[in-house]
Amino acid sequence: MIRSTFTVFFLTVLSTTSYGQLSGKFIEQKTDSLFAGYTTGTPGVAVAVVHEGKMVFKKGYGSANLEYDIPVTPETVFLVGSVSKQFTAFSIYLLEHQGKLSLNDDVRKYIPELSKFAKPVTIKHLCYHTSGLKEQLALLGFSGWRMDEYISNEQILSIVSRQTDLNFEPGSKFKYSNTNYTLLAEIVERVSGESFSSFTKKNIFEPLGMDNSQFYDDNERLIKGRAYSYDHEDSTYKKEKLNNVYVGSTGLYTTVEDLSKWSDNFYDPKVGDELLIRKFNQLATLDDGSPALLVEEPKVQHAKGQFFRNYRGIDTYIHTGGDAAFKAFFGRFPDERLTVIVLSNDIRFVPYSNGIKIAEFCLEDKMHPEQKEEDVPVNVDNAEYESDKSQLFRYSGSFYSEELLTRYTLRVKEGNLVMSHVRLNDMKLEQKGKSTFSGVNYYPFTVDFIEDDHGNVSGLNIIDFRGEIISFEKCYEYSQACVEK
Structure with missing residues:
Protein backbone atom coordinates (compact mmCIF):
# COMPACT_ATOMS: atom_id res chain seq x y z
CA MET A 1 0.00 0.00 0.00
CA ILE A 2 2.80 2.42 0.98
CA ARG A 3 4.85 1.36 -2.04
CA SER A 4 1.87 1.88 -4.38
CA THR A 5 1.14 5.32 -2.89
CA PHE A 6 4.80 6.33 -3.29
CA THR A 7 4.80 5.18 -6.92
CA VAL A 8 1.73 7.24 -7.74
CA PHE A 9 3.26 10.27 -5.96
CA PHE A 10 6.58 9.84 -7.80
CA LEU A 11 4.91 9.57 -11.21
CA THR A 12 2.78 12.63 -10.46
CA VAL A 13 5.84 14.67 -9.49
CA LEU A 14 7.71 13.44 -12.55
CA SER A 15 4.90 14.47 -14.90
CA THR A 16 4.47 17.90 -13.31
CA THR A 17 8.21 18.68 -13.25
CA SER A 18 9.20 17.38 -16.65
CA TYR A 19 9.31 20.98 -17.87
CA GLY A 20 11.98 21.71 -15.25
CA GLN A 21 14.17 19.01 -16.74
CA LEU A 22 15.07 21.43 -19.53
CA SER A 23 18.00 22.45 -17.37
CA GLY A 24 19.26 18.86 -17.30
CA LYS A 25 20.21 16.35 -19.94
CA PHE A 26 16.73 15.79 -21.35
CA ILE A 27 16.75 18.62 -23.89
CA GLU A 28 20.37 17.91 -24.85
CA GLN A 29 19.65 14.25 -25.54
CA LYS A 30 16.68 15.14 -27.70
CA THR A 31 18.53 17.86 -29.61
CA ASP A 32 21.64 15.71 -30.05
CA SER A 33 19.43 13.10 -31.69
CA LEU A 34 17.72 15.68 -33.89
CA PHE A 35 21.02 17.05 -35.22
CA ALA A 36 23.06 13.86 -35.22
CA GLY A 37 23.76 14.29 -38.94
CA TYR A 38 25.86 17.41 -38.40
CA THR A 39 29.57 16.66 -38.06
CA THR A 40 32.91 18.37 -38.59
CA GLY A 41 32.51 17.67 -42.29
CA THR A 42 29.19 19.49 -42.66
CA PRO A 43 27.81 22.97 -42.02
CA GLY A 44 26.07 23.22 -38.71
CA VAL A 45 23.48 24.51 -36.28
CA ALA A 46 23.53 26.59 -33.12
CA VAL A 47 20.69 26.15 -30.62
CA ALA A 48 19.59 28.02 -27.51
CA VAL A 49 16.59 27.49 -25.24
CA VAL A 50 15.63 30.25 -22.82
CA HIS A 51 13.17 29.84 -19.95
CA GLU A 52 12.20 32.44 -17.38
CA GLY A 53 15.11 34.64 -18.43
CA LYS A 54 17.69 31.87 -18.04
CA MET A 55 19.62 30.05 -20.75
CA VAL A 56 18.69 26.46 -19.95
CA PHE A 57 20.39 24.97 -23.00
CA LYS A 58 22.87 26.09 -25.65
CA LYS A 59 25.02 24.07 -28.00
CA GLY A 60 26.61 24.05 -31.44
CA TYR A 61 26.70 21.26 -34.01
CA GLY A 62 28.78 20.92 -37.19
CA SER A 63 31.13 23.50 -38.68
CA ALA A 64 31.01 27.27 -39.05
CA ASN A 65 33.75 27.14 -41.69
CA LEU A 66 34.45 24.00 -43.70
CA GLU A 67 37.73 25.30 -45.08
CA TYR A 68 39.32 25.80 -41.68
CA ASP A 69 37.38 23.19 -39.65
CA ILE A 70 36.00 25.79 -37.26
CA PRO A 71 33.16 24.34 -35.16
CA VAL A 72 29.80 26.00 -34.55
CA THR A 73 29.38 27.20 -30.97
CA PRO A 74 26.72 29.32 -29.23
CA GLU A 75 29.05 32.28 -29.87
CA THR A 76 29.12 31.73 -33.67
CA VAL A 77 27.74 34.68 -35.66
CA PHE A 78 25.09 33.92 -38.31
CA LEU A 79 23.09 36.01 -40.75
CA VAL A 80 19.47 35.59 -39.63
CA GLY A 81 17.63 36.77 -42.76
CA SER A 82 14.06 37.87 -42.11
CA VAL A 83 14.38 37.51 -38.33
CA SER A 84 16.02 40.92 -38.83
CA LYS A 85 12.61 42.43 -39.51
CA GLN A 86 11.44 42.56 -35.89
CA PHE A 87 14.45 44.72 -35.03
CA THR A 88 13.57 47.04 -37.90
CA ALA A 89 9.96 47.37 -36.79
CA PHE A 90 11.06 47.82 -33.18
CA SER A 91 13.31 50.70 -34.26
CA ILE A 92 10.26 52.39 -35.80
CA TYR A 93 8.30 51.87 -32.60
CA LEU A 94 11.16 53.36 -30.59
CA LEU A 95 11.09 56.48 -32.76
CA GLU A 96 7.32 56.71 -32.36
CA HIS A 97 7.75 56.29 -28.60
CA GLN A 98 10.18 59.23 -28.71
CA GLY A 99 7.61 61.33 -30.58
CA LYS A 100 9.75 61.57 -33.74
CA LEU A 101 7.22 60.00 -36.12
CA SER A 102 3.71 58.59 -36.29
CA LEU A 103 2.74 55.20 -37.67
CA ASN A 104 0.00 57.00 -39.61
CA ASP A 105 2.48 59.24 -41.42
CA ASP A 106 2.57 59.07 -45.21
CA VAL A 107 5.81 57.31 -46.16
CA ARG A 108 6.45 60.10 -48.70
CA LYS A 109 6.88 62.53 -45.80
CA TYR A 110 10.26 60.86 -45.28
CA ILE A 111 10.90 59.33 -48.71
CA PRO A 112 9.44 61.88 -51.14
CA GLU A 113 11.04 60.21 -54.17
CA LEU A 114 8.49 57.37 -53.98
CA SER A 115 5.61 57.58 -56.44
CA LYS A 116 2.43 59.27 -55.24
CA PHE A 117 -0.45 56.81 -55.18
CA ALA A 118 -4.19 57.48 -55.01
CA LYS A 119 -4.22 56.36 -51.39
CA PRO A 120 -1.09 57.13 -49.34
CA VAL A 121 1.14 54.32 -48.12
CA THR A 122 1.71 54.85 -44.39
CA ILE A 123 4.44 53.64 -42.06
CA LYS A 124 1.88 51.34 -40.48
CA HIS A 125 1.20 49.78 -43.88
CA LEU A 126 4.91 49.01 -44.19
CA CYS A 127 5.08 47.49 -40.69
CA TYR A 128 1.97 45.40 -41.33
CA HIS A 129 2.90 44.23 -44.87
CA THR A 130 -0.29 45.84 -46.19
CA SER A 131 1.30 48.52 -48.42
CA GLY A 132 0.79 46.81 -51.77
CA LEU A 133 4.38 47.65 -52.78
CA LYS A 134 6.02 45.15 -55.11
CA GLU A 135 8.64 42.73 -53.81
CA GLN A 136 12.16 44.11 -54.19
CA LEU A 137 13.70 40.72 -55.02
CA ALA A 138 11.32 40.30 -57.95
CA LEU A 139 12.07 43.82 -59.19
CA LEU A 140 15.81 43.28 -58.89
CA GLY A 141 15.77 39.80 -60.41
CA PHE A 142 13.80 40.80 -63.49
CA SER A 143 15.82 44.00 -63.90
CA GLY A 144 18.83 41.81 -64.56
CA TRP A 145 20.45 41.89 -61.13
CA ARG A 146 22.21 38.76 -59.95
CA MET A 147 21.46 37.89 -56.34
CA ASP A 148 25.18 37.49 -55.57
CA GLU A 149 25.97 41.05 -56.64
CA TYR A 150 26.60 44.08 -54.47
CA ILE A 151 23.11 45.41 -53.68
CA SER A 152 22.50 48.27 -51.25
CA ASN A 153 19.46 50.05 -49.82
CA GLU A 154 20.17 52.95 -52.17
CA GLN A 155 19.88 50.72 -55.23
CA ILE A 156 16.68 49.11 -53.97
CA LEU A 157 15.19 52.53 -53.24
CA SER A 158 16.04 53.64 -56.77
CA ILE A 159 14.19 50.78 -58.42
CA VAL A 160 11.24 50.88 -55.99
CA SER A 161 10.83 54.61 -56.62
CA ARG A 162 10.21 53.91 -60.31
CA GLN A 163 7.14 51.79 -59.57
CA THR A 164 3.92 53.55 -60.51
CA ASP A 165 1.51 50.72 -59.68
CA LEU A 166 0.74 48.84 -56.48
CA ASN A 167 -0.43 45.26 -56.09
CA PHE A 168 -3.53 46.54 -54.28
CA GLU A 169 -4.88 49.58 -52.48
CA PRO A 170 -2.83 50.20 -49.30
CA GLY A 171 -4.43 48.66 -46.23
CA SER A 172 -6.84 46.44 -48.16
CA LYS A 173 -4.82 43.19 -48.19
CA PHE A 174 -1.85 41.46 -46.58
CA LYS A 175 1.09 40.53 -48.80
CA TYR A 176 4.55 39.84 -47.44
CA SER A 177 7.10 42.07 -49.15
CA ASN A 178 10.74 42.66 -48.25
CA THR A 179 10.40 46.11 -49.79
CA ASN A 180 8.38 47.27 -46.79
CA TYR A 181 11.19 46.67 -44.34
CA THR A 182 13.96 48.09 -46.50
CA LEU A 183 11.91 51.31 -46.64
CA LEU A 184 11.41 51.22 -42.87
CA ALA A 185 15.18 51.10 -42.38
CA GLU A 186 15.49 54.08 -44.72
CA ILE A 187 12.94 55.99 -42.63
CA VAL A 188 14.89 55.21 -39.45
CA GLU A 189 18.01 56.67 -41.06
CA ARG A 190 16.30 59.85 -42.26
CA VAL A 191 14.48 60.49 -38.99
CA SER A 192 17.43 59.69 -36.70
CA GLY A 193 20.10 61.30 -38.87
CA GLU A 194 22.40 58.29 -38.61
CA SER A 195 22.86 54.98 -40.39
CA PHE A 196 20.46 52.17 -39.56
CA SER A 197 23.41 50.09 -38.37
CA SER A 198 24.50 52.86 -35.99
CA PHE A 199 20.96 53.51 -34.71
CA THR A 200 20.29 49.87 -33.85
CA LYS A 201 23.71 49.51 -32.23
CA LYS A 202 23.18 52.53 -29.95
CA ASN A 203 19.50 52.01 -29.20
CA ILE A 204 19.11 48.21 -29.09
CA PHE A 205 22.28 46.15 -29.18
CA GLU A 206 24.46 48.09 -26.73
CA PRO A 207 21.75 48.58 -24.07
CA LEU A 208 20.93 44.85 -24.19
CA GLY A 209 24.54 43.72 -24.20
CA MET A 210 24.20 42.17 -27.64
CA ASP A 211 27.90 42.65 -28.31
CA ASN A 212 28.07 40.27 -31.29
CA SER A 213 25.14 41.75 -33.23
CA GLN A 214 25.20 44.21 -36.11
CA PHE A 215 23.34 45.19 -39.25
CA TYR A 216 25.82 44.59 -42.06
CA ASP A 217 25.83 47.61 -44.39
CA ASP A 218 29.49 47.33 -45.42
CA ASN A 219 30.55 44.12 -47.14
CA GLU A 220 34.22 44.82 -46.43
CA ARG A 221 33.71 45.02 -42.66
CA LEU A 222 35.19 42.13 -40.69
CA ILE A 223 32.89 40.09 -38.46
CA LYS A 224 34.72 38.20 -35.74
CA GLY A 225 33.49 34.66 -35.25
CA ARG A 226 31.18 34.60 -38.24
CA ALA A 227 29.97 31.47 -39.98
CA TYR A 228 29.94 31.11 -43.75
CA SER A 229 26.95 29.52 -45.44
CA TYR A 230 26.98 26.58 -47.81
CA ASP A 231 24.95 25.38 -50.75
CA HIS A 232 24.74 21.68 -51.58
CA GLU A 233 24.96 20.38 -55.12
CA ASP A 234 25.82 16.92 -56.43
CA SER A 235 26.53 15.66 -52.90
CA THR A 236 29.10 18.43 -52.41
CA TYR A 237 29.02 21.52 -50.23
CA LYS A 238 29.82 24.79 -51.94
CA LYS A 239 30.41 28.19 -50.40
CA GLU A 240 27.43 30.46 -50.97
CA LYS A 241 28.21 33.89 -52.39
CA LEU A 242 27.02 36.93 -50.42
CA ASN A 243 27.88 40.51 -51.34
CA ASN A 244 24.69 42.46 -50.67
CA VAL A 245 24.56 45.13 -47.96
CA TYR A 246 20.89 46.06 -47.90
CA VAL A 247 19.45 46.11 -44.40
CA GLY A 248 16.05 46.25 -42.75
CA SER A 249 14.45 43.30 -44.50
CA THR A 250 17.56 41.24 -43.70
CA GLY A 251 21.19 41.97 -42.87
CA LEU A 252 21.38 41.21 -39.14
CA TYR A 253 24.37 39.16 -38.04
CA THR A 254 23.99 37.79 -34.52
CA THR A 255 24.32 34.77 -32.23
CA VAL A 256 21.94 32.54 -30.32
CA GLU A 257 23.33 34.02 -27.11
CA ASP A 258 22.60 37.59 -28.22
CA LEU A 259 19.11 36.66 -29.39
CA SER A 260 18.41 35.24 -25.94
CA LYS A 261 19.02 38.76 -24.56
CA TRP A 262 16.60 40.15 -27.14
CA SER A 263 14.05 37.58 -25.98
CA ASP A 264 14.45 38.72 -22.37
CA ASN A 265 13.57 42.29 -23.36
CA PHE A 266 10.01 41.22 -24.15
CA TYR A 267 9.48 40.27 -20.51
CA ASP A 268 11.83 42.61 -18.63
CA PRO A 269 12.26 45.63 -20.92
CA LYS A 270 15.59 47.43 -20.86
CA VAL A 271 14.92 48.98 -24.27
CA GLY A 272 11.50 50.60 -24.42
CA ASP A 273 8.94 49.91 -21.70
CA GLU A 274 5.99 47.60 -21.07
CA LEU A 275 3.61 49.87 -23.00
CA LEU A 276 5.87 49.83 -26.07
CA ILE A 277 6.23 46.04 -25.84
CA ARG A 278 2.45 45.60 -25.66
CA LYS A 279 1.97 47.82 -28.72
CA PHE A 280 4.71 45.97 -30.58
CA ASN A 281 3.10 42.60 -29.87
CA GLN A 282 -0.34 43.72 -31.04
CA LEU A 283 -1.46 41.79 -34.08
CA ALA A 284 -1.51 43.53 -37.46
CA THR A 285 -4.79 44.36 -39.16
CA LEU A 286 -6.06 45.70 -42.43
CA ASP A 287 -7.47 49.23 -42.50
CA ASP A 288 -10.98 47.88 -41.92
CA GLY A 289 -9.84 46.17 -38.70
CA SER A 290 -9.85 42.63 -40.05
CA PRO A 291 -6.75 40.51 -39.28
CA ALA A 292 -3.69 40.66 -41.53
CA LEU A 293 -3.38 36.94 -42.19
CA LEU A 294 -0.50 35.04 -43.73
CA VAL A 295 -2.60 31.86 -43.62
CA GLU A 296 -6.31 31.55 -42.86
CA GLU A 297 -6.26 27.95 -41.63
CA PRO A 298 -4.48 27.47 -39.33
CA LYS A 299 -4.88 31.15 -38.50
CA VAL A 300 -1.46 32.83 -38.74
CA GLN A 301 -1.52 36.60 -38.18
CA HIS A 302 1.28 39.09 -38.68
CA ALA A 303 2.71 41.11 -35.78
CA LYS A 304 5.57 43.36 -36.98
CA GLY A 305 8.34 40.97 -37.97
CA GLN A 306 6.65 38.15 -36.03
CA PHE A 307 3.84 35.74 -36.88
CA PHE A 308 1.31 34.80 -34.23
CA ARG A 309 -0.61 31.54 -34.08
CA ASN A 310 -1.94 29.14 -31.50
CA TYR A 311 -0.03 25.90 -31.94
CA ARG A 312 -1.47 22.88 -30.15
CA GLY A 313 -3.06 25.08 -27.51
CA ILE A 314 -0.03 27.33 -26.95
CA ASP A 315 0.31 30.91 -28.22
CA THR A 316 3.43 31.48 -30.31
CA TYR A 317 5.27 34.40 -31.88
CA ILE A 318 7.56 32.96 -34.54
CA HIS A 319 9.55 34.19 -37.51
CA THR A 320 11.99 32.27 -39.66
CA GLY A 321 14.72 33.61 -41.90
CA GLY A 322 16.73 32.58 -44.92
CA ASP A 323 19.39 34.45 -46.86
CA ALA A 324 22.37 33.18 -48.86
CA ALA A 325 21.91 29.64 -47.43
CA PHE A 326 21.73 30.91 -43.85
CA LYS A 327 18.63 29.74 -41.99
CA ALA A 328 17.08 30.99 -38.75
CA PHE A 329 14.22 30.26 -36.33
CA PHE A 330 13.25 32.61 -33.51
CA GLY A 331 10.20 31.42 -31.61
CA ARG A 332 8.68 32.87 -28.43
CA PHE A 333 6.07 31.08 -26.35
CA PRO A 334 5.13 33.97 -24.04
CA ASP A 335 2.71 32.25 -21.66
CA GLU A 336 5.40 29.68 -20.93
CA ARG A 337 8.21 32.29 -20.85
CA LEU A 338 10.05 30.02 -23.30
CA THR A 339 12.11 30.99 -26.36
CA VAL A 340 13.70 28.64 -28.89
CA ILE A 341 16.48 29.95 -31.15
CA VAL A 342 18.02 27.91 -33.97
CA LEU A 343 20.55 29.25 -36.49
CA SER A 344 22.17 27.35 -39.35
CA ASN A 345 24.57 27.82 -42.27
CA ASP A 346 23.22 24.85 -44.24
CA ILE A 347 20.92 25.55 -47.21
CA ARG A 348 19.13 22.24 -46.63
CA PHE A 349 18.17 23.11 -43.04
CA VAL A 350 14.42 23.64 -42.54
CA PRO A 351 14.03 26.27 -39.80
CA TYR A 352 10.37 25.98 -38.84
CA SER A 353 10.08 22.21 -38.56
CA ASN A 354 13.31 21.93 -36.56
CA GLY A 355 12.55 24.89 -34.32
CA ILE A 356 9.03 23.75 -33.52
CA LYS A 357 10.31 20.24 -32.86
CA ILE A 358 12.61 21.58 -30.12
CA ALA A 359 9.66 23.51 -28.67
CA GLU A 360 7.68 20.27 -28.63
CA PHE A 361 10.50 18.61 -26.69
CA CYS A 362 10.14 21.35 -24.09
CA LEU A 363 6.36 21.68 -23.97
CA GLU A 364 5.01 18.27 -24.92
CA ASP A 365 3.25 17.78 -21.58
CA LYS A 366 1.52 21.16 -21.97
CA MET A 367 0.51 20.87 -25.62
CA HIS A 368 -2.79 19.60 -26.92
CA PRO A 369 -2.59 16.31 -28.83
CA GLU A 370 -1.40 16.82 -32.36
CA GLN A 371 -4.33 16.72 -34.75
CA LYS A 372 -3.90 14.70 -37.88
CA GLU A 373 -5.14 16.49 -40.96
CA GLU A 374 -7.43 14.43 -43.14
CA ASP A 375 -6.19 13.68 -46.61
CA VAL A 376 -8.28 15.58 -49.11
CA PRO A 377 -8.39 14.17 -52.63
CA VAL A 378 -6.87 16.60 -55.07
CA ASN A 379 -7.45 16.38 -58.77
CA VAL A 380 -4.14 17.04 -60.47
CA ASP A 381 -4.03 17.52 -64.19
CA ASN A 382 -0.64 16.18 -65.21
CA ALA A 383 -1.36 16.46 -68.91
CA GLU A 384 1.37 18.42 -70.66
CA TYR A 385 0.39 21.08 -73.14
CA GLU A 386 1.20 19.98 -76.65
CA SER A 387 3.14 22.89 -78.04
CA ASP A 388 3.06 23.65 -81.74
Missing part, protein backbone atom coordinates in the same frame (compact mmCIF):
# COMPACT_ATOMS: atom_id res chain seq x y z
CA LYS A 389 6.75 24.32 -82.26
CA SER A 390 6.05 25.95 -85.61
CA GLN A 391 4.10 28.73 -83.85
CA LEU A 392 6.76 29.66 -81.30
CA PHE A 393 8.17 32.35 -83.61
CA ARG A 394 5.02 34.40 -82.87
CA TYR A 395 6.44 35.16 -79.43
CA SER A 396 9.84 36.30 -80.69
CA GLY A 397 10.88 39.89 -80.32
CA SER A 398 12.11 42.55 -77.94
CA PHE A 399 10.14 43.45 -74.80
CA TYR A 400 10.80 46.49 -72.61
CA SER A 401 9.73 47.58 -69.11
CA GLU A 402 9.68 51.32 -68.42
CA GLU A 403 9.51 50.75 -64.65
CA LEU A 404 12.55 48.46 -64.63
CA LEU A 405 14.45 50.18 -67.45
CA THR A 406 15.27 46.76 -68.84
CA ARG A 407 14.75 44.69 -71.97
CA TYR A 408 14.33 40.99 -72.75
CA THR A 409 14.78 39.38 -76.13
CA LEU A 410 12.82 36.24 -76.98
CA ARG A 411 13.80 33.94 -79.81
CA VAL A 412 13.38 30.36 -80.93
CA LYS A 413 16.53 28.32 -80.39
CA GLU A 414 16.82 24.60 -81.13
CA GLY A 415 13.05 24.24 -81.12
CA ASN A 416 12.52 26.04 -77.80
CA LEU A 417 11.49 29.57 -76.89
CA VAL A 418 14.39 31.22 -75.07
CA MET A 419 14.33 34.45 -73.05
CA SER A 420 17.58 36.44 -72.97
CA HIS A 421 18.87 39.39 -70.97
CA VAL A 422 22.23 41.08 -71.41
CA ARG A 423 23.19 40.34 -67.77
CA LEU A 424 21.61 36.92 -67.24
CA ASN A 425 22.00 33.40 -68.57
CA ASP A 426 19.51 32.40 -71.25
CA MET A 427 16.28 31.01 -69.80
CA LYS A 428 14.49 28.24 -71.69
CA LEU A 429 10.71 28.58 -71.54
CA GLU A 430 8.34 25.62 -71.40
CA GLN A 431 4.87 26.09 -72.85
CA LYS A 432 2.08 25.46 -70.33
CA GLY A 433 -0.90 26.86 -72.19
CA LYS A 434 -1.93 28.70 -75.35
CA SER A 435 0.01 31.84 -74.45
CA THR A 436 1.56 30.81 -71.13
CA PHE A 437 5.10 29.62 -70.51
CA SER A 438 7.20 28.83 -67.43
CA GLY A 439 10.87 29.30 -66.70
CA VAL A 440 13.46 29.71 -63.96
CA ASN A 441 15.67 32.72 -63.24
CA TYR A 442 16.84 32.49 -59.64
CA TYR A 443 13.27 31.51 -58.84
CA PRO A 444 10.43 29.99 -60.89
CA PHE A 445 8.33 32.38 -62.95
CA THR A 446 5.55 32.39 -65.52
CA VAL A 447 5.27 34.38 -68.74
CA ASP A 448 1.83 35.34 -70.02
CA PHE A 449 1.85 36.87 -73.50
CA ILE A 450 -0.63 39.62 -74.24
CA GLU A 451 -2.36 39.41 -77.61
CA ASP A 452 -4.63 41.86 -79.43
CA ASP A 453 -7.91 40.95 -81.10
CA HIS A 454 -6.02 39.78 -84.19
CA GLY A 455 -3.73 37.43 -82.28
CA ASN A 456 -0.70 39.70 -82.52
CA VAL A 457 1.57 39.73 -79.46
CA SER A 458 1.74 43.25 -77.98
CA GLY A 459 3.47 42.55 -74.69
CA LEU A 460 3.99 40.12 -71.87
CA ASN A 461 3.66 39.82 -68.12
CA ILE A 462 6.28 38.07 -66.03
CA ILE A 463 4.76 36.62 -62.85
CA ASP A 464 7.24 35.39 -60.27
CA PHE A 465 6.49 32.66 -57.72
CA ARG A 466 5.32 35.26 -55.17
CA GLY A 467 2.63 36.48 -57.56
CA GLU A 468 4.41 39.72 -58.49
CA ILE A 469 3.50 40.89 -62.01
CA ILE A 470 6.00 42.84 -64.11
CA SER A 471 4.65 44.16 -67.42
CA PHE A 472 6.68 44.49 -70.62
CA GLU A 473 5.73 46.20 -73.88
CA LYS A 474 6.75 44.73 -77.21
CA CYS A 475 9.12 46.95 -79.14
CA TYR A 476 9.23 47.20 -82.92
CA GLU A 477 12.19 48.29 -84.98
CA TYR A 478 10.11 51.01 -86.63
CA SER A 479 8.99 52.36 -83.22
CA GLN A 480 10.75 55.58 -82.26
CA ALA A 481 10.02 54.83 -78.60
CA CYS A 482 11.76 51.48 -78.94
CA VAL A 483 14.77 53.11 -80.59
CA GLU A 484 15.02 55.68 -77.78
CA LYS A 485 14.81 52.98 -75.16
